[in-house]
Amino acid sequence: MSTSAKEWPLWEIFVRSRQGLGHKHVGSLHAADAEMAITNARDVYTRRQEGVSIWVVPASAITASSPDDKEPLFDPANDKVYRHPTFYKLPDEVNHM
Amino acid sequence: MTAEQHFQVALRLGDDAMILGQRLAEWCGHGPVLEEDIAMSNIALDLLGQARGYYSRAGALEGLGRDEDQLAFFRTDQEYRNHLLVERPNGHFGDTMVRQFLFDAFSLERTQFLANQTVDEDMAAVAAKAVKEVRYHFSHSSQWMLRLGDGTEESHRKVQQSLDDLWPYAGEFFVADDIDEAASLAGLLPDLSHVAHAWHARVSEVLIQATLQKPTTTWSQRGGKHGIHSEHLGFLLAEMQVLPRTYPDAAW
Numbered sequence: 001m002s003t004s005a006k007e008w009p010l011w012e013i014f015v016r017s018r019q020g021l022g023h024k025h026v027g028s029l030h031a032a033d034a035e036m037a038i039t040n041a042r043d044v045y046t047r048r049q050e051g052v053s054i055w056v057v058p059a060s061a062i063t064a065s066s067p068d069d070k071e072p073l074f075d076p077a078n079d080k081v082y083r084h085p086t087f088y089k090l091p092d093e094v095n096h097m
Numbered sequence: 098m099t100a101e102q103h104f105q106v107a108l109r110l111g112d113d114a115m116i117l118g119q120r121l122a123e124w125c126g127h128g129p130v131l132e133e134d135i136a137m138s139n140i141a142l143d144l145l146g147q148a149r150g151y152y153s154r155a156g157a158l159e160g161l162g163r164d165e166d167q168l169a170f171f172r173t174d175q176e177y178r179n180h181l182l183v184e185r186p187n188g189h190f191g192d193t194m195v196r197q198f199l200f201d202a203f204s205l206e207r208t209q210f211l212a213n214q215t216v217d218e219d220m221a222a223v224a225a226k227a228v229k230e231v232r233y234h235f236s237h238s239s240q241w242m243l244r245l246g247d248g249t250e251e252s253h254r255k256v257q258q259s260l261d262d263l264w265p266y267a268g269e270f271f272v273a274d275d276i277d278e279a280a281s282l283a284g285l286l287p288d289l290s291h292v293a294h295a296w297h298a299r300v301s302e303v304l305i306q307a308t309l310q311k312p313t314t315t316w317s318q319r320g321g322k323h324g325i326h327s328e329h330l331g332f333l334l335a336e337m338q339v340l341p342r343t344y345p346d347a348a349w
Contacts, residue, residue, distance in 0.1 A: 008130070029132050032244070039237060040132035043139050 010059040011037040013044075015051040021096065023055050031056075098283040102276045104158040105178065106285055107220065108168070109276075109322060110207075111151035112179035115169055116330070117200060118144030119337050120187060129190050136237060140197075143230040150223030157219070170341040174330045181321040182266035184330045188259065191245050191252070195259040198238035199267040202299045203292065205231050210287035217285055239303045246307025253308065260304075261312050268317020270296070276322075 008030040014023035026045045031037035037056035046054070065073060077083065121141035128134025152165035182200055187193045208231045211217075211224030245256040271293040273281075280286040304311050320326065340347060 030130060031132065036240070036244075039240065040136065043136040044132055047135075047139060 008032050008036075011041075011056045012059050012062060013037070013041045014055040014057070015041070015045055016053040016055075017050055018052055023053065026050075028059060098279040098285065100158065102279050103217075103285065104155055105276050106280045107151050107155035107158055109178040110211075110220075111148045111155055111165075111168065112177050113183055113200075113204070114144040114151065115148035116177070116179045116333065117183035117197075118142070118148060119333055120183065120185075121193070121197075123187055124193065133190075137193075140230075140234050140237070143227075143234065147223065147227045147230070150227070151220070154217070154219045154223065166341065170338045174326050174334055175324040177321075177326065177330060177334070178324060179321055179330075180266070180269050181318050181327060182263065182269065184321070184327060184333060185263065185266060186329055189255065191256040192259045192263070194238055194241040194245065195256060195263050197234065198242050198303070199263060199300070201231060201235035201238050202296050203267070203270045205235050205299070206292045206295045207287060210292075214287070215285055216283065220285075242303050242307045242309070246304070246309040256307075257309055260309055264312040265314060265316055266318045268315070269319045269321060272317060272319050274322060 009032075010028055011031055011034075012028050013026050015026045016023045029037065029040050029044055031040050034056055038054055041054050041056055045051070118141045121137050121144065124134065124137045125141070126134065128137055148169065149165050152168045156163045156165065156168060180200075182196060185192075185196055205228075208224050208228045211220055212228040213221075215221050215224070242256070245252040247253070271289050273289045277286065277289055281288045301311055
């Protein structure tokens with residue numbers, strides 16, 4: 001994507017839904033500044049009552065892991081089933097697990 | 098206030114929302130950026146919803162069995178009662194935002210009164226929903242006044258020109274006729290001189306921040322509320338009404 005001076009910077013949008021406990025990434029959009037990013041996010045991503053709260057983050061502020069690092073980062077977890085709490089019996093009163 | 102005047106009040110409210118909504122909808126697919134395209138379409142849909150509410154009330158008051166569709170699609174330009182400002186062509190984006198800003202500031206005062214004080218409970222119910230929408234519309238168009246007015250040299254020059262061009266049309270908001278006076282006396286609509294006062298304060302505050310000059314002209318356009326429109330309305334209605342007039346029984 002070109003980053004000419006004529007184009008607004010890219011923002012990543014996070015929306016907290018009615019039921020959701022955390023903000024969830026919903027997409028990205030262009031805006032001149034944070035205030036406009038909130039306004040645009042409201043119009044683009046919460047038209048169908050999706051949200052009760054919006055976060056906007058400049059896409060340039062996000063550091064992503066490299067796809068080339070996939071194996072060293074994630075594969076070692078494959079054979080460590082004991083890290084999953086599947087061996088416990090959960091009481092019914094416990095929600096959100 | 099007569100029943101006919103009561104009907105006219107509801108009709109005028111519906112017509113303002115209907116025509117401005119249709120104008121904004123013309124931007125759909127043509128917005129300067131995708132996000133703003135969606136924003137304008139959202140506002141257009143809000144206005145369409147408001148028009149439906151006011152038309153339903155108007156139809157009930159008239160008592161001739163006309164529903165919202167008949168009021169919207171089967172009246173000629175001379176039967177429309179909207180202010181001339183809302184039928185102004187879109188022009189460039191700055192023209193559209195100035196038109197929106199001037200109208201939103203007016204609509205906000207009027208809708209707040211309807212939501213909180215009017216004696217007509219059905220209209221109050223429509224306005225209670227609309228007032229939240231209009232508050233957002235005003236904040237959206239105000240943001241653009243600031244950005245364009247206090248933006249580049251070119252954007253400032255263009256939006257100042259839009260403001261000078263459209264200002265006389267906003268003057269029509271405050272020219273009260275016998276219907277406005279009767280409605281205000283009955284507690285149906287706010288007193289237009291009070292609305293004018295609040296409108297000027299609201300608009301001035303944003304214009305100062307936007308480094309724009311408030312036009313000094315006091316002359317104003319008029320005629321819309323009595324069905325005397327610019328030639329632009331006819332074209333707008335032709336496009337808006339062609340389908341239901343060609344296929345009167347068409348349904349989704």
